Amino acid sequence: MSERTSMSSVDDDQLDEKLSIKSKIRKRWQLYAKILEMIFCCLCIGFIMEPAKKGDLAKIHFAHFALIFPTFFGYLITVSIFLIAKVMDDIIQYRTCFISSLIASCLFFVCGILLALDHKRQYIFEDFLYQPKPQLLEFHAVSTAFSFFNSILFGLEAYYIWKLKEDF
Secondary structure (H helix, E strand, C coil), X not given: CHHHHHHHHHHHHXXXXXXXXXXXXXXXXXXXXXXXXXXXXXXXXXXXXXXXXXXXXXXXXXXXXXHHHHHHHHHHHHHHHHHHHHHCCCCCCHHHHHHHHHHHHHHHHHXXXXXXXXXXXXXXXXXXXXXXXXXXXXXXXXXXXXXXXXXXXXXXXXHHHHHHCCXX
């Protein structure tokens, strides 16, 4: 009988621990989402800088990169400000977070499309045929993927912010 009681208490402790982990995640889901968004923004920037500089993609597709760079850097700064506000125990209203996340989702989706359109094996630029190095194309593809991932993440965050109406 004592074995059953001890096993029951162990099961109860494990169940309480799982519930407490779930409640912690539920309580801090926006914080985790913001940290993940910041990481994805850094990866987008990191992987597109090399093709843009060495691959001359920023010169070839200047109009596209005029939207891509401000989106990546702008939302890196915006998410940083949100995280700093959280550290300082400031409250950001759910409407502000929702609008920011919704616009970010749309902009990252557009950037992903532009990056996908710019992913070519060769370009004609100023009457010359230009072929970027294979690793630059891989970096470009990775940045495109993270742009779409960030779009999905911001979209999911916007949905749950509106649904749960939780301030950050």
